[in-house]
Amino acid sequence: MSAPPKKSNVGMETRHKSETAKTGRVHPAASPERVPDPGSDANERLLCCMEEMMQSMRSDIVSEFEQIVSGVVKREIAAALRPLEATLSAQSETINSLEDTATDCGGQLTSLQATVASLAEQVGSLSQKCEDLEGRSRQNNIRIVGVPEGSPKPKDGEPPRPFVARVNLFQQRNKILRKAGASAPLPYQGKRVSVFPDFTAAVSKKRSAFATVKKGLHSCPGVKFGLFYPAVLRVTLPGGQTHRFEDPALAADFVTKHVKTMVSPDSV
Numbered sequence: 001m002s003a004p005p006k007k008s009n010v011g012m013e014t015r016h017k018s019e020t021a022k023t024g025r026v027h028p029a030a031s032p033e034r035v036p037d038p039g040s041d042a043n044e045r046l047l048c049c050m051e052e053m054m055q056s057m058r059s060d061i062v063s064e065f066e067q068i069v070s071g072v073v074k075r076e077i078a079a080a081l082r083p084l085e086a087t088l089s090a091q092s093e094t095i096n097s098l099e100d101t102a103t104d105c106g107g108q109l110t111s112l113q114a115t116v117a118s119l120a121e122q123v124g125s126l127s128q129k130c131e132d133l134e135g136r137s138r139q140n141n142i143r144i145v146g147v148p149e150g151s152p153k154p155k156d157g158e159p160p161r162p163f164v165a166r167v168n169l170f171q172q173r174n175k176i177l178r179k180a181g182a183s184a185p186l187p188y189q190g191k192r193v194s195v196f197p198d199f200t201a202a203v204s205k206k207r208s209a210f211a212t213v214k215k216g217l218h219s220c221p222g223v224k225f226g227l228f229y230p231a232v233l234r235v236t237l238p239g240g241q242t243h244r245f246e247d248p249a250l251a252a253d254f255v256t257k258h259v260k261t262m263v264s265p266d267s268v
Helices: 010-023 038-137 170-183 201-208 211-218 248-262
Strands: 141-145 163-166 186-188 191-197 224-228 232-236 242-245
Touching: 038 201, 141 170, 170 191, 211 224, 211 232, 211 248, 232 248, 242 248
Parallel strands: none
Antiparallel strands: 141 163, 141 191, 186 191, 224 232, 232 242
């Protein structure tokens, strides 16, 4: 059996040359189709694995670095805070000590205040007793003011110094005072002499505070009054009612609102 005749490429070449002559262009010969290389997929997978490994290594390195830095920073911060912690601890102990001391001082102060209040009350009571004793020791005395002096003499223009006379009996002292008041003014060598009870300075001050009230009562007919020791004003109204006052302000208010209105000309 004879082989098939081979096709000649002469015609094709001749045709190609003629087309080239007509168009002036040379057409490239058709390239054969590329066959997929099985090794390229393996390379891509290898690259992906390497990238994943590098990413994992990067993450591990960053994490380890952060841990190292964090540990260093923590140690530095801890080292820097130790003196502060010691200082705060010392200050806390000092504050606690001061609070304990303040509490103790507060308790002592409260006790001292109570003691001072008690002592003040005792001093006030003792002062009143001393004042009362001194006043009672002078009950038989009379103070004579205005008697001219011989020697020593006061300076020119100064009043003569008073002197105190002690009477044996309290009744005699009161009798002398009543007669002196009834005979006032008392002349002696051309000078006016006055006779008063011998009171302490504190009692005299308390009694003198009633001077204005007594002056007002003098103008109230039918009203009797008296200033009793140490400084108690007793007022007896025309009806017989008796009132006692130790406060000059209360006495003045009572006289203004009740006594003067009671004995006013319109009510007589």
